Amino acid sequence: MAVVRPVTRTVVATPTWGFPVTDEINRLTTEGTGNLSKLASLQAIMNGLLTPVWTPIPLASPFAPYGSGYATPAYCVQGSWVWLRGLARQTQAADLTAVTTMGTLPVEARPAVNVSVLIIMLTGGSAGVAPGKRMQIGSAGGMSVYPTATESLSQNAWVSLDGTKFNMIGNV
Numbered sequence: 625m626a627v628v629r630p631v632t633r634t635v636v637a638t639p640t641w642g643f644p645v646t647d648e649i650n651r652l653t654t655e656g657t658g659n660l661s662k663l664a665s666l667q668a669i670m671n672g673l674l675t676p677v678w679t680p681i682p683l684a685s686p687f688a689p690y691g692s693g694y695a696t697p698a699y700c701v702q703g704s705w706v707w708l709r710g711l712a713r714q715t716q717a718a719d720l721t722a723v724t725t726m727g728t729l730p731v732e733a734r735p736a737v738n739v740s741v742l743i744i745m746l747t748g749g750s751a752g753v754a755p756g757k758r759m760q761i762g763s764a765g766g767m768s769v770y771p772t773a774t775e776s777l778s779q780n781a782w783v784s785l786d787g788t789k790f791n792m793i794g795n796v
Contacts, residue, residue, distance in 0.1 A: 676700040676702065676707070677700060677701075678695075678698040678699070678700050678709065679698055679699055679700070679730075679733075680696050680697065680698050681697045681698055681699055681708075681710070681727045681728075681729060681767070682727055682728055682730075683697060683712055683726060683727040684725050684726060684727050684728070685715070686714050686715045686716045687712045687713070687714065687715070687726050687727060687783070688712065688713060688715045689710065689711070689712060689713075690710075690711035690712060690713040690782055691713075694710065694711040695709050695710040695711065695786070696710050697709070697710035697711070697712045697727065697785055698710050699729060699733045701732060701733055701792075704791050704792050704793045705789055705790070705791055705792070706729075706733045706735075706789065706790055706791075706792055707788070707789045708741075708785040708786075708788040708789065709785055709786050709787075709788075710784075710785050710786070711782055711783070711784050711785070711786070712726060712727075712782065712783045712785070713781065713782045713783075714781045714782070723760075723768045723769065723770055723771075724768065724769050724771075725766050725767065725768050725769075726759070726767045726768070726769050726783060727767045728764075728765045728766055728767065729761065729765040729767065730765065731765070733765070733792070734761075734762075734763060734764070734765045734792065735761055735762075735763055735790055735791070735792050736763060736792060736793055737763055738760055738761070738762050738763055739760070739761050739790045739791075740758050740759070740760050740761075741758070741759050741760075741761065741788050741789075741790055742757070742758065742759075742788075743757050743758070743759045743769070743783055743784060743785060743788060744757065744783075744784040745757045745769070745771075745781070745782065745783050745784070746781050746782050757769070757770065757771070757783075758770040759783075759788075761790060769783060
């Protein structure tokens, strides 16, 4: 009876989608030299999964990156999911009692159908920090901020995208 050697799998990271990526280098390197290319491929895949690529979002006037050590508004595509991060500010006072386009996502990061996501805003007015504001991301990439009927943004008011995600496929 052959003894099956157990494969040691050590969790090397847990990406944002929640299941662990394991290290199988011992198995790949001890099964023979022909597996070195498999090892290199596995390492390349793991590096791609574990190193997100953030691309700045083109913002519409009067929005600009907040600066002061905060992340520039950006997106990252992982599979069919798009993650948003960063802080944008108003560069001038603006009445936001109507829907305002904050920016436009490029084709590779657009949803198949319109999606609504929750954001946090500081209006600078009497409303102060307003969690639970809605931003709609259209299938054409427009990122539209929906204020309340009596709200306006003062200069340096901000919109946070940190932690925002949506699926490009649609209703998942």
